[in-house]
Amino acid sequence: MPSFASSQPNPDSSTQRLPWTTRVRPETLSRLETLITLADETDRERLPVVAPFTGEELATVPAGTAADVEAAVDRARTAQSAWAEQSIRDRAAVLRRFRELVLDREAFLCDLIGLEGGKPRYHCFSEIYVLAEIARYYARHGEDVLGEVRRAGPIPGVTAVRVRHRPVGVVGIIGPWNVPFDLTVGDALPALLAGNAVVVKPAEQTPFSALAGAELLYEAGLPRDAFHVVTGTGEEAGAAIVDTVDFVSFTGSTGTARQIGERASRRGIGYSLELGGKNPMVVLADVDLDATLERMVQGCFGNSGQVCMAPERIYIEAAIYDEFLARFTERIERLTLGASFDYDVEVGSLISEAHLAKVAAHVDDAVAKGATALTGGQARPDVGPMVYEPTVLVDVTEDMTLYTEETFGPVVAVYRAENAEEAIERANETPYGLNASVWTSDRRRGASVARRLDAGMVAINDAYAVGYAAPAAPMGGTKGSGTGRRHGPEGLLKYTVPQTIARNRGMTFVPSGEDAEASARRLLRLLRFFGRVPGLR
Structure with a gap:
């Protein structure tokens, strides 16, 4: 059966394929068992599906x-x-x-x-x-x-x-x-x-x-x-x-x-x-940290940083650099880590052991080459087998892997910028262009900076959620971050082919012989007329 979702349940299918049932509601297990049954083809090769919270095999498909x-x-x-x-x-x-x-x-x-x-x-x-x-x-x-x-x-x-x-x-x-x-x-x-x-x-x-x-x-x-x-x-x-x-x-x-x-x-x-993206966050000196700090932290570390639009580079105007680092780091250290189905957890698991190894390698490479982890920088097997601490790095340089490569994890690098011009310039120094954000108390200044950032989407006083959650607005990248858009009219029309249907009510546009010159003169007079009549076309 090639289309597994459209097959019918097999009443004889075994239900002994859910080794991990801790803290999962019975209704969920029952519905999941139905989905497993729908995907059940016992005579073909199987792929394991692992529950990241425990590292145990959940089922196969x-x-x-x-x-x-x-x-x-x-x-x-x-x-x-x-x-x-x-x-x-x-x-x-x-x-x-x-x-x-x-x-x-x-x-x-x-x-x-x-x-x-x-x-x-x-x-x-x-x-x-x-x-x-x-x-x-x-x-x-x-x-x-x-x-x-x-x-x-x-x-x-x-x-x-x-x-x-x-x-x-x-x-x-x-x-x-x-x-x-x-x-x-x-x-x-x-x-x-x-x-x-x-x-x-x-x-x-x-x-x-x-x-x-x-x-x-x-x-x-x-x-x-x-x-x-x-x-x-x-x-x-x-x-x-x-x-x-x-x-x-x-x-x-x-x-x-x-x-x-x-x-x-x-x-x-x-x-x-x-x-993907190596998304920049530009924080200007006039930002209201009391009003925006929580949004910054959640934007960086939501879904353990496994969001293509999440910031990985933060450029701070020098006037507030120290204050920002102190407050940003203190809030991160209070983030709750966990493997839970409840709303009391802020940072969960990475998706796999392989991805955990990649995130750890990026951080270890940076630290070995001179970067400092102000907080985090370690895996947390005591919380879950694929959990990694939210990490803030400073002194990141071009010879480090994560300087340009997307980490796609709970890791951000923070840089001091002398002024907004330097922050904008450095934010644009990337082969990616998916998302960027600017943080300021000045609405007009925020809009001005946003227009200068090379990204398909730019948020002001938000990391990305307000733009992504707007279904009427197109979302997508520039440069190495992709082509095409989802959401908005653009996200619908890309799945179509426009067809033009034209009707001629009796005019010959390509005459021949003796009529050709006369026709060309008439069309020339029409062109001049079209140009003189406001709102005609």
Whole structure:
């Protein structure tokens, strides 16, 4: 069965596959067992799914093959035509029902996201919040964005031009592990609204968020073959998606994105790539630390820093450098670490042992070369097997790995800047351009600095949440941080092909013979007339 989310439960499936049940609500375990059963194919190779809070195997899922992906895409392509024939309003109704189901199942979804991702509960809830807002926005405004519109023709009154947006066909989504519900299912919502079918390859570490989203979409009325989830590796299932679908949406590493872009370009299909960042935070001397310090800390260390938009570099104007460091560090040392499904934890686990090793290597390399850890800098196996302390480094120099490379963990480097000009200049010295933030009490000055920062999104007095949680505004990177946008009209239209339909009411634009010169003269007079009449075109 190639499309694991759309298979039916096997009543004979064993339930002895949940070795870790401590502190997990029985309802969550029951629903998770159903998802495991849906993904159960006993005769194929399996991939382990590990619970980061304990390091124990939670379950296994099938390792989907290229043939599985091809079969899922074939079924999706067949279903897509009928789905696209439904009105935009009817497709929007599915999104509305899906939104209500997500809100109704909020507790289960938060448990599930935390269980397979190791995230503190509030960060799990933030995925629910953003996804619900995305569904609401596109359900309410999608018809306006996708609707056929009139455009000016070459000759007013003689020609008529209209533009409509057609679905691309089958969209492939290759999702990340750090925000597994929002950035897989959430990215699928505008694709579905536009009339496409979708095939998802979730991250190996967090497949159950996508499987749960699929079941909710089916319950909301989406035809089952219009949305498929194929679990598997990026090398096998992910590559097959790029080779078979009509558009690829990818969130992940820059190295993988280059391969996807090359393969997609060879096939002549479109793609959207949301990649990493070495995001700067510019703190000006007039900032109100009493009002903003908490937002700064949570922005840096939320989800243990495993957020593509989280700040990793902080540039502080010299006048407040010492005060900022003292207060920033003191608040970080009071952050609560834990492996819990409750709201009382601020910093949870990293996703895997391999990622823990990467974060530790970045910090150890910096310290060995002369950096100082003002706080943190150690793994915390007493809290959880993949927990790392929130870490603040100073004296970071260009020869250190984390100076330019994205750490993607609970680690920030702090730098003194003599003035705002130096802070802006150094903030822009990066091959990335995903997100940046500026912190000031002067609204106009903040806007002025924001416009000078080379990033696809810039927040003022916020790390990133206020911009990312605005579903009407496009989000994406510049430079090495990707291409394409999610959210807003841009995040919907990328899944479409614009089609222009032009009508001629009787004028010959390319005459021949003796009429050619006379026609050219008439057109010349028209061009002069168009230029003299205000508001004509």
